[in-house]
Amino acid sequence: MLRVIVVEPEGDYNLGFIARLCKNFKVDELVIVNPIASIENAKPFAAKGIDFLENKTRVVFSYNEALKDLDLTIATSSIADIEKDMLRRSIKPWEIHDFILNVKNAGIIFGRESVGLTREEIMKADLLLHIPANPEYPVLNLSHAIGIVLYEIYNHGKRGTSGPPINGKYVKLIDRYVRTIYELVKPSDESIEMYVAMRRTLVGGIRDNEQARAVVHFLRKLYVTLVYSGEDK
Amino acid sequence: MLRVIVVEPEGDYNLGFIARLCKNFKVDELVIVNPIASIENAKPFAAKGIDFLENKTRVVFSYNEALKDLDLTIATSSIADIEKDMLRRSIKPWEIHDFILNVKNAGIIFGRESVGLTREEIMKADLLLHIPANPEYPVLNLSHAIGIVLYEIYNHGKRGTSGPPINGKYVKLIDRYVRTIYELVKPSDESIEMYVAMRRTLVGGIRDNEQARAVVHFLRKLYVTLVYSGEDK
Numbered sequence: 001m002l003r004v005i006v007v008e009p010e011g012d013y014n015l016g017f018i019a020r021l022c023k024n025f026k027v028d029e030l031v032i033v034n035p036i037a038s039i040e041n042a043k044p045f046a047a048k049g050i051d052f053l054e055n056k057t058r059v060v061f062s063y064n065e066a067l068k069d070l071d072l073t074i075a076t077s078s079i080a081d082i083e084k085d086m087l088r089r090s091i092k093p094w095e096i097h098d099f100i101l102n103v104k105n106a107g108i109i110f111g112r113e114s115v116g117l118t119r120e121e122i123m124k125a126d127l128l129l130h131i132p133a134n135p136e137y138p139v140l141n142l143s144h145a146i147g148i149v150l151y152e153i154y155n156h157g158k159r160g161t162s163g164p165p166i167n168g169k170y171v172k173l174i175d176r177y178v179r180t181i182y183e184l185v186k187p188s189d190e191s192i193e194m195y196v197a198m199r200r201t202l203v204g205g206i207r208d209n210e211q212a213r214a215v216v217h218f219l220r221k222l223y224v225t226l227v228y229s230g231e232d233k
Numbered sequence: 234m235l236r237v238i239v240v241e242p243e244g245d246y247n248l249g250f251i252a253r254l255c256k257n258f259k260v261d262e263l264v265i266v267n268p269i270a271s272i273e274n275a276k277p278f279a280a281k282g283i284d285f286l287e288n289k290t291r292v293v294f295s296y297n298e299a300l301k302d303l304d305l306t307i308a309t310s311s312i313a314d315i316e317k318d319m320l321r322r323s324i325k326p327w328e329i330h331d332f333i334l335n336v337k338n339a340g341i342i343f344g345r346e347s348v349g350l351t352r353e354e355i356m357k358a359d360l361l362l363h364i365p366a367n368p369e370y371p372v373l374n375l376s377h378a379i380g381i382v383l384y385e386i387y388n389h390g391k392r393g394t395s396g397p398p399i400n401g402k403y404v405k406l407i408d409r410y411v412r413t414i415y416e417l418v419k420p421s422d423e424s425i426e427m428y429v430a431m432r433r434t435l436v437g438g439i440r441d442n443e444q445a446r447a448v449v450h451f452l453r454k455l456y457v458t459l460v461y462s463g464e465d466k
Contacts, residue, residue: 021373023369023370048370137282147373155365177280
């Protein structure tokens with residue numbers, strides 16, 4: 001299941017275009033967090049995607065609620081790959097398909113037209129996605145960014161370069177272990193970057209389930225050792 | 234040089250979005266044929282692409298003028314690959330880059346929001362491009378289609394699947410020979426499909442310049458033989 005999540009969209013036309021794109025590229029559901037745009041005014045822009053707006057779109061009033069029941073969450077940003085900012089390490093649109101292939105419920109999260117997603121919102125997602133564009137002006141309009149991402153997911157297989165999958169349960173396990181281990185080892189509350197970097201590296205670097213199993217196994221061993229050595233002292 | 238050509242665009246917002254996308258993905262120029270939309274009203278939608286609209290955009294009043302000085306022209310349509318319609322045989326967005334790589338001046342042509350390009354307009358282009366989407370509703374909004382195509386061209390190399398190039402002069406030569414040969418052999422004026430099919434097959438099937446040279450050589454031989462056998466009779 002593929003869910004598109006849009007946080008506080010501002011433009012009626014964008015909301016309509018997004019619903020149309022969801023239908024064009026067979027998305028399963030659209031979840032809108034605190035819309036500023038009007039769904040009613042968006043309808044003309046949805047064209048024949050109007051039924052998607054009426055039947056497959058939900059409005060929710062919290063970010064966490066929008067992410068509920070998802071095994072893998074991918075935030076998006078036009079700001080990415082900044083030196084020393086682990087939160088901004090990104091995957092590219094042509095890599096998404098590999099990450100969501102064996103995931104039961106995947107969600108891709110898009111931010112506000114004006115300011116995108118907050119760091120806190122990006123932090124809650126498993127991965128960050130960035131669309132490479134002109135360094136002088138890489139900021140795409142919201143619905144155009146969504147169009148590119150959905151096009152990539154819909155057409156990926158046809159390119160004949162489908163990569164190996166990673167199961168959603170491993171993504172969850174890796175996050176849980178990394179977070180727990182981080183809490184056990186963190187030098188201070190200011191060192192959250194350590195956790196973010198490790199999570200990004202692991203979820204982004206694994207190419208198949210066998211590799212994922214091995215990583216989880218290692219993390220579990222690490223965790224058990226840490227907890228027991230703590231008890232011994 | 235990459236030129237985007239938009240024929241009779243109707244929506245101000247689309248025109249603005251298109252200029253923004255041209256800047257996002259480093260297009261060289263935008264040529265608008267007989268705009269119905271207002272460039273002035275489009276400006277707010279161009280955001281920081283407004284300078285592209287002001288400095289790198291031209292309005293022309295004929296389709297042929299928009300295609301002037303181009304070595305390779307690619308028309309676009311949401312209607313493609315219909316049985317027995319050679320004009321509708323299409324290439325996909327991820328294949329464009331290979332076709333334009335060694336072409337000096339390439340143009341990609343997009344039609345009206347309401348009815349797209351006419352058959353006559355498609356006929357004048359070397360290739361037809363189609364974005365695969367949901368068969369139940371494959372019709373993308375104009376500016377979103379442009380966004381996907383420009384994204385593909387801009388990012389193609391990064392995927393690491395760059396294919397072999399074909400030089401623009403061969404594209405022109407192939408068209409000239411095929412057209413001339415067609416004129417020499419056509420059974421009737423109703424058989425134009427023959428020419429279209431041959432042109433599409435040759436321009437679309439060639440993968441490198443060596444192959445192109447061989448095809449042109451064959452066509453030239455064919456032409457000379459046809460002309461001389463006509464004189465002998």
